[in-house]
Amino acid sequence: MLDRLNQAMEHIEAHLDQRIEVSDLARITVTSEYHFRRLFSSLAGMPLSEYVRRRRLTVAAAAVLAGEPTLLEIAIRYGYTSGEAFARAFRAVHGIGPGEARRTGAALSAQPRLSFRLTVEGNSTMRYRIVEKEAFRVVGKKARVPLIYQGVNPHIVEHIQSIPAETMLRIVGLSDQDPQGVVSATVRLSDGFEEGGDLDYYHAVVTTAGTEPPGDLDVLECPAGTWAVFENTGPFPQALQQMWGDVAAQWIPSNPYEYRPGPEILRTRASEDEPAHSDAQLWIPVARTRV
Known part of the structure; x- marks a missing residue:
């Protein structure tokens, strides 16, 4: 996989002055477009589109400073x-316009080429299982919140606190399958994993497809598919x-699995052995790769 990811990076470099199709990058890495976008954003810390934009403007800046034609x-x-469009994009990355950069020789920003290397850590064992699950529903109360990578998300806390106790009792009563009880389900609304990107967050339960929930609750339909289920225990979050x-x-x-569209479902419970810790169960929708 690392070799294929690096081949995809080479393809980007060779086509910065052309249209770069995500389908071509997915074909190089033998994955789906959806999986490639998500994997790239997770590893690079930015969306694919942002990386390509920054690389183009880095290379374009070299041409500007070299005094190429116009x-x-x-x-x-x-x-x-x-x-005008070029000048706006150039200024957004470099802080000054291309004309000023050519006249003054000012210092500019640069997006280095990405390459992926294996780092052997081995400091933890990941506990997981693969589950084939029939279609189901996530039913509860939904809010649109920004993605926050570190620490407690105050927008999620505010949403949970806004749900009346009576409503939560009705939601809990709909739980009828694994993962049991109250869960958090998140649906990313953009291709990237950038901090601040929008999520649809459900404070909800998992229930049987076809069961009609109360009309005041939000429903997310989840088709049958494969899920990778991970577990750990430690300080929350x-x-x-x-x-x-x-x-x-x-x-x-x-x-041999890749991401597929669907919510990421999290079930957390206070650890019986350590009050400050939680037992977490994370459900990720996946599909087995072709190779």
């Missing part, structure tokens, strides 16, 4: 339809967030 020609070469990162950075690249 700024409009450089703009068109790197996919901008006008000098640090251990959970570490597990989420390990799935993307370690488990996915080294196992």
Whole structure:
């Protein structure tokens, strides 16, 4: 997988002055487009589109400083339809416009080329199982919140606290399958994993498809499919967030599964052995790869 990811990076470099199709990158890595976008964003810390934009403007900046023919020609070469559009994008990355950069020789920002290498850590064992699950529903109360990687998400806390106790009792009563009880289900609304990106967050339960829930509750339909279920115990939310990162950075690249569309479902309970810790169970929708 690492070799294929690096081949995809080479493809991007060779086509910065052309249209880069995600389908071509997915074909190089023998994955789906959805999986490639998610895997890239998890490993790189930015969406694929942002990386390509920054690499183009880094290479374009070199052309600007080299005094190549005209700024409009450089703009068109790197996919901008006008000098004004190029200047806006250039300023957003470098802090000054291309004309000023050419005149003053000012210091500019650069997005280095990405390459992926194996880092052997081996400091933890990931407990997981693969579950084939029939279609089901996530039923509860939904809110749109920003993605926050570290620490407690105050927007989620506010949403949970806003749900009346009577409503939560009705939601809990609908739970009829694994994972049992109250869960958190998140649906990412953008291709990337950037901090601050929008999520649809459900404080909810998992229930049988076809069961009609009360009309005041939000429903997310989940088709039949494969789920990778991970478990760990540790301080909340640090251990959970570490597990989420390990799935993307370690488990996915080294196992014959890829992401598929669907919610990520989390079940947490206070640890019986350590009050400050939680037992977490993370359900990730996956599909077995073709190779």
